[in-house]
Amino acid sequence: MFDVYHPTKKELFQIMDNEGKVINKEWFPKIDDSTLLKAYKELVFARAADLMIVSYQRQGRIYTYPPGYGQEAVSEAVAVQMKKEDWVVPAFRELPLYLAKGASLKDVFKFYMGDEKGAGWSNAKNMLPISVPIATQLPHAVGLGYSLKYNKKDNVVYAFVGDGGTSTGDFHEAMNFAAVWKVPVVFIVQNNQFAISVPFETQTGTDTIAIKSVAYGMPGLRVDGNDFFAMYKAIEQASEHARSGKGAVLIEAVTYRRGAHTTSDDPYKYRTKEEEELWEKKDPVKRLKAYLITNKLWTEEEDDRHIKACKKEVDKLFIETEQELSYELDEVFDHLYSELPDDLEKQKARYKAFLEWKAKRK
Amino acid sequence: MFDVYHPTKKELFQIMDNEGKVINKEWFPKIDDSTLLKAYKELVFARAADLMIVSYQRQGRIYTYPPGYGQEAVSEAVAVQMKKEDWVVPAFRELPLYLAKGASLKDVFKFYMGDEKGAGWSNAKNMLPISVPIATQLPHAVGLGYSLKYNKKDNVVYAFVGDGGTSTGDFHEAMNFAAVWKVPVVFIVQNNQFAISVPFETQTGTDTIAIKSVAYGMPGLRVDGNDFFAMYKAIEQASEHARSGKGAVLIEAVTYRRGAHTTSDDPYKYRTKEEEELWEKKDPVKRLKAYLITNKLWTEEEDDRHIKACKKEVDKLFIETEQELSYELDEVFDHLYSELPDDLEKQKARYKAFLEWKAKRK
Amino acid sequence: MKIMNMVKAINDALDLKLKEDKSIVVYGEDVGVEGGVFRVTEGLQQKHGADRVFDSPLAESTIIGSAIGMAVAGMRPVVEIQFSGFAYPAFDQMVSHLARMRNRTRGKYTTPAVVRMPYGGGINALEMHSESMEAFYGHTPGLKVVIPSTPYDAKGLLVSAIESEDPVIFMEPKRIYRAIKQEVPEELYSIPIGKAKVVSPGTDITVVAYGAMVREAQKAAALAEKEGISVELIDLRTIYPLDRETIVESVKKTGRVAVVAEGPTTFGVGAEITALVNEGAFLSMEAPPKRITGFDTLVPYPQGEHFYMQSPEKILFEIIDTMNY
Amino acid sequence: MKIMNMVKAINDALDLKLKEDKSIVVYGEDVGVEGGVFRVTEGLQQKHGADRVFDSPLAESTIIGSAIGMAVAGMRPVVEIQFSGFAYPAFDQMVSHLARMRNRTRGKYTTPAVVRMPYGGGINALEMHSESMEAFYGHTPGLKVVIPSTPYDAKGLLVSAIESEDPVIFMEPKRIYRAIKQEVPEELYSIPIGKAKVVSPGTDITVVAYGAMVREAQKAAALAEKEGISVELIDLRTIYPLDRETIVESVKKTGRVAVVAEGPTTFGVGAEITALVNEGAFLSMEAPPKRITGFDTLVPYPQGEHFYMQSPEKILFEIIDTMNY
Numbered sequence A, B: 001m002f003d004v005y006h007p008t009k010k011e012l013f014q015i016m017d018n019e020g021k022v023i024n025k026e027w028f029p030k031i032d033d034s035t036l037l038k039a040y041k042e043l044v045f046a047r048a049a050d051l052m053i054v055s056y057q058r059q060g061r062i063y064t065y066p067p068g069y070g071q072e073a074v075s076e077a078v079a080v081q082m083k084k085e086d087w088v089v090p091a092f093r094e095l096p097l098y099l100a101k102g103a104s105l106k107d108v109f110k111f112y113m114g115d116e117k118g119a120g121w122s123n124a125k126n127m128l129p130i131s132v133p134i135a136t137q138l139p140h141a142v143g144l145g146y147s148l149k150y151n152k153k154d155n156v157v158y159a160f161v162g163d164g165g166t167s168t169g170d171f172h173e174a175m176n177f178a179a180v181w182k183v184p185v186v187f188i189v190q191n192n193q194f195a196i197s198v199p200f201e202t203q204t205g206t207d208t209i210a211i212k213s214v215a216y217g218m219p220g221l222r223v224d225g226n227d228f229f230a231m232y233k234a235i236e237q238a239s240e241h242a243r244s245g246k247g248a249v250l251i252e253a254v255t256y257r258r259g260a261h262t263t264s265d266d267p268y269k270y271r272t273k274e275e276e277e278l279w280e281k282k283d284p285v286k287r288l289k290a291y292l293i294t295n296k297l298w299t300e301e302e303d304d305r306h307i308k309a310c311k312k313e314v315d316k317l318f319i320e321t322e323q324e325l326s327y328e329l330d331e332v333f334d335h336l337y338s339e340l341p342d343d344l345e346k347q348k349a350r351y352k353a354f355l356e357w358k359a360k361r362k
Numbered sequence C, D: 001m002k003i004m005n006m007v008k009a010i011n012d013a014l015d016l017k018l019k020e021d022k023s024i025v026v027y028g029e030d031v032g033v034e035g036g037v038f039r040v041t042e043g044l045q046q047k048h049g050a051d052r053v054f055d056s057p058l059a060e061s062t063i064i065g066s067a068i069g070m071a072v073a074g075m076r077p078v079v080e081i082q083f084s085g086f087a088y089p090a091f092d093q094m095v096s097h098l099a100r101m102r103n104r105t106r107g108k109y110t111t112p113a114v115v116r117m118p119y120g121g122g123i124n125a126l127e128m129h130s131e132s133m134e135a136f137y138g139h140t141p142g143l144k145v146v147i148p149s150t151p152y153d154a155k156g157l158l159v160s161a162i163e164s165e166d167p168v169i170f171m172e173p174k175r176i177y178r179a180i181k182q183e184v185p186e187e188l189y190s191i192p193i194g195k196a197k198v199v200s201p202g203t204d205i206t207v208v209a210y211g212a213m214v215r216e217a218q219k220a221a222a223l224a225e226k227e228g229i230s231v232e233l234i235d236l237r238t239i240y241p242l243d244r245e246t247i248v249e250s251v252k253k254t255g256r257v258a259v260v261a262e263g264p265t266t267f268g269v270g271a272e273i274t275a276l277v278n279e280g281a282f283l284s285m286e287a288p289p290k291r292i293t294g295f296d297t298l299v300p301y302p303q304g305e306h307f308y309m310q311s312p313e314k315i316l317f318e319i320i321d322t323m324n325y
Ligand SMILES: Cc1ncc(C[n+]2csc(CCOP(=O)(O)OP(=O)(O)O)c2C)c(N)n1
Pocket: A093, A132, A133, A134, A161, A162, A163, A164, A165, A166, A190, A192, A194, A195, A196, A257, A261, C029, C058, C060, C082, C086, C089
C-alpha cells in the first residue's frame, strides 16, 4: 500500500466520498459492524463533549480549550484498533483517543479547568500527557519506541502532531532518529490547514506533509483524515509495518479544524465562511453516519437518542467534576521531586505562616 | 539539470573520473583556462596550508584544528565563481573559500591559536565566522537571504554544513524557512561520510542527503564533491536558480575527510586504512591535476614549484603571526556590548587591581 | 497624549519605528495577518506591508536565527516569541549567537535585534504560558534584558531596544497588557536601558520590583503605609545590565531591602539583588535582604496559581517581617 | 582500591551500573564505537552491547528527548552531551519536559535520566567548549544538578545520579578529567546528592567551591595559611538542591565567605550563596560575601583565557581583601 500510494505521487488516499459512498473498494478495511458502531458512537460522544466544553468555557466554567471539532476521525481510527500496551503520544486535539485509552472525561475537564490532577490521565495506561510546547513530544515517542524495541515488545507508539508542528526542529530530529533506530512509531500529522492563523502555504514549502517521509527513508501516506475508513486502513497498515519491526511510518491526515484554534481565538481574522462551509461537507462524523444509515447499521432516531445520552453523560460528569474540584497548597510542592527538598519544605512552611498571619489579620 | 539529476533517481552527478578524464561532456562547465588554473593553484595553496597547520599543531604551535584535507574542491567551486557581495556562511572546513573571500591566512592562524581577532575575517567582506555549534549557522543564512531579497539584490548566500549537521533541528528549520520565504540560499552539505566517529548510516535514514530536498520542495542535487568540474557546474546552476529569484537549492557534495576530525581525533578508532586508500584514489586535487596535465595546462615541474612556493608563503605568514600574537585584558571585555556596561568596567578594574597586587607581591 | 494600555503602547512604538526606519521588520508566529495572539502587532501588516510585518513558520530557533542573519546584514528585526515558555527551542540561537556575534567578530558583525516575548503568570493559562525565567537571559553574557511595567515605559523602552546596537530580550508582562491605562505621548520618545526608576520615595525599606510586580508592590506599599512603614519602591526596568547604583543608594538610606519577582527564588533575580546590596551597602544593612519571589516549583495550573503569585498582602507580610528583624 | 582519574572513575561507575541494571542504556554522539571524545565511555559498547551503549545522530534535543521517553517507559538512560556548550539545543527538552514530567503527571510518569556533560574552561579549546552555565540548570525547577571535584566523588555521585528517581544534570569538570588521580574503590558505592562536603576545616573564612575550582581553592587555602588566614573549604558537590545548612553553619563560625566559580558573576552561583548566607547567618557576617567568579563576559579564546580563569593567587587576593574588610 505504501508503494501504491507513494507520496511522490501526491495522491490522497480515500475510501468513501463526502456522502459516505464507498469509492475505493479495494482498500476497504475489515471491520465488523459492532466495532464500527462502537467507533461511531465514540466519535459522537467525543464531539458532544468537545462542543459542550466550548460552551462551558463560554459560561466561564472552564479556561482556554482547543476544540477537536472536525478532526475526530483521525484519532478515533487509532482508538478503535490500538492494543492495550501501545503507547499514545498526544498533541492536544485527540479527545476520542484519550477516552478510548481509558482517560476519564473528568481528567480532561480538570486539565482545562486548570488542575494538574487531570494532566496525567490517572486511569489510562501508556499515554503521555497533552504536549503544550508544539512537537516537543515527538522525541519522547522515539524513546518510548526504543524501549519497546529494547524490551522486544510488539507494541507501537502513536505520536501526534499538527501541520504547524512539522516546521519545528524536534519534528525533524525525531523522524530522523526513528528512521535510524528503526523504532515502532507511527507518526500522525493532523494537517488541519492552519497553525492558529498561519495557513499551510505559509508554514511549509511542499504541497503535502506526506512527502516529507521521503527525507527520512520512511513510508509515508497522505490520507483523507475525515474519511474514517481510509484513516482506519492507513493506521492498520502503518501499525502492521511498525509492529513487525520494519520501523516508523509517517501518516498525513488531511483534515480541518472546524472550530477556533482555542476558545480565545477568532478564526474570522484569517479564514472565510466559504472555506468553513466547504469543509462542513467533508465532516468526518457526518460522512460515517451517512455510510451507517445507507448500510442500515444505524438510524436517525438512534442517532438522536445517542447524542442526547452523550450530552447528558457529559453534563453529569462535568457537574461532578465541578463539585469535586479542590486544590491544596501541597499540590504545588509535592510532585516536583521524588522527595521534597529542604528548600521546598521551607518555602511551603513560609507560605503557611503567611496564610496564618493573613487569617489572624482579618 | 535539477530534473535530469533529480534526487529521487539517486544518481551521482559526475564529470570526470578518478584519473581526470571527462566522462560527461554534456554538462562540462564553461571555465576559461586562467580561471581553471587559478582554482587549481588555490586548491593547492589551501591544501599546503591545511597540512602545515596540522604539523604546527603537532609542534604545539597551534591549538586544535579541523583539517579540510580531501574536501577542498567543494568550497573552491564556490570560491572561483562567487560574486563579491555574495555571502558565505561557513561550517568549518572551507579553507580555500575563506581565502578566496579575502580572509587572510593570518586570521585563520590566529583563530586556531586561540585569538578572537582571527574569528571575524577582518579583511573579508560578507562572510560569517566559523560556526562552532554544528548547523546553527543555517538559520543565519536564511536571514541573510531575506535581507538580500528585501533589498532586491541579486546576490546569493552560500551556506555550508556537514552530513552530521543534517540531523539537527536547525538544518530542518532553516531549509523549511528558506523554501517558504523563497530566499536565495545555496545550501551545501559536505557529506564527508563521518561526523567525528559516527558514520553516515548511523546518522540518517536515507541513502543520500540530496533526497532530503524533496521534503522542502526545493531542487536538490547529489554531486561528486571531489570532482571539481561537477562541483563547479552544480554551484553554477544552483547560483543561477537562487540569483534569479527562484529560491533555495540543496547540494549534497559527496566527499571524504582524509584527515582526522580534528587534531585531537584518532580516525583509526572508527575507520580502516582500506577505506582511506579507496578515497585517496578519488582525491580532488589529484584528479584536477591529472586533468590539467593531460590537457597540457600544467606540468609536474610547475606543480612542484607551486607547492614549494605555497609552503614558503604559509610558513612566512605563520611565523609573522606568531610574532604578532598579543592579547590584552581589554580584549576580554571591550567587544561584548556596543558600550562597556558598568559591571564590566568594574570587573576589568578589579582584575587590574589584582594584577597590580600580584606584581607588587613578588 | 493619548490613553493607552501596554498592548497599544507597544503597537505604537512598532508602528512609529517601522515608519521611520526601513531596515526594521517585525515577524513571528501569527504576527502578520492575525496581528499576534495578544494583538500587539495588529494592523501593522496592513500599514507597512507583508515584507515588513509577517508570519513565520512555527520554529522559534529559526525565528531568532534568521533575525541574527538579518541583523548582521544591517537590518533591525523585531521578532515575537508567542510566549516566553516557547523561547527555549531558540535558547541556543540566543546564547550561542545572538549574544556572541559582536564579541566573536570583534565588532565587525553585530546583532541589533529585539526579541519580544510576553512572560509571567496571572492569566489562568495552560502550562508553559506563565513563566518568569528572565534570570536565564540575565545570566547570558552579551544580552540586554528589559522589562517594562507600564504602557509609558513599554513604549519608551521598546524604542530604546530597537535603537540599541546590542541585542535586547524584551519581556512583556502579559498580565498587565490591558490592565493599566495611562497617558502616553503619541510621538516617539525613549527611556534609557540600564536605568532603574524610583517609583515612589520612602525611608524604611527599599522594595525592588519589575514588570507586573511593580503594581503589586505599589499596592503593598500603600498597605505598609497604613502600618507606618515607608517604602521606597524601585522599578528595575532593566534586568541586565542592572542599575546597581540606584538600588545601593536607596538601601544606604533605608537599611532594608526586599525584592519582588515572580520567577523561582534560587539563582533568581532576588539573589543577585541581595548580592549587589551586600557588595554596595553592607554596612548600612539592618536586616537580611528579603526575597519575595517564586517558589522553586513550576507555576501551578490556574487552580493553584494563587498560591504561587505574589499578592500585596504577601509582600506586606514579608515587609513587616523584615522591618521586625 | 585502584588509582583512577576522573575519566576512569566515571567509566567505572557506568560499567558497574550497566552490569547491575539492564534498564540502563548509555548513548550520545560518539559515545559508542569511539567511546566518547574524552574516552569516558571507552570499552563499554564492547562489554555491554550496541543496544545498550551506542552512538546517536547529531541532535541534542532528541538525545535528551528520547531519553525522556525511555525513562517514562521505565528505562534509565544516561546520555552524554559532548560539551555543555552544545546542550542548548536541548534546553527546551530539559526545561519543559525532563524537569516537569513528574510534576505534570502527579508522579505517574517520571524521568530518572542522567544527562552527563563535560563543562568548564582551562583546556585551550575553541569557543563554546569552555562554558560554566550550571546556574541555568540550578534555576530550573525539577532538575538536580551535580558537579564532582575528584575521581572518588565522580564515581559515587554518578552512581547516586543514576539511582536517583529524579532527573540529574551531571556536569563534569573536564579540565581535571585526567589531572587528579586518586584511590577509588573498585566496587559500587554512592555519595548522597544534596550534601556539601567540608574539604578542610578552618576558622577565618569559608570558601565555597565546586568542580575544578575546588583544587584551585585548595591551593589558595594553602597560600592563605602562609598569610595566617585559616580557610574552611566547602565543596558544594550539588548545585541544586543546595546544602544551605553546611554553608550557613560554617559562616556562623567564620563570619566570612567567598565563592569560587567559573561561570559569569551576575545571576550566578555566587549570588545565590550570598543570599543564603544573608538569610541564614546575617548576624554572624563580618564582611560582605565575596564573589570570586567569572566576568560577565564570554570565556575568552585560549590566548585570553588566563584572564578569565580563577587562579590560586587571585583567590588569595580576594580572600585577603575580605579579611581586611
Ligand atoms: C514551541 C511552541 N511554540 C508556539 C506555541 C503556541 N502555539 C500553540 S498551538 C500553535 C499552533 C499549532 O499548530 P499545529 O501544529 O498545526 O496544530 P493545531 O493547533 O492546528 O492542531 C502555536 C503556535 C506552542 N504551544 N509551542
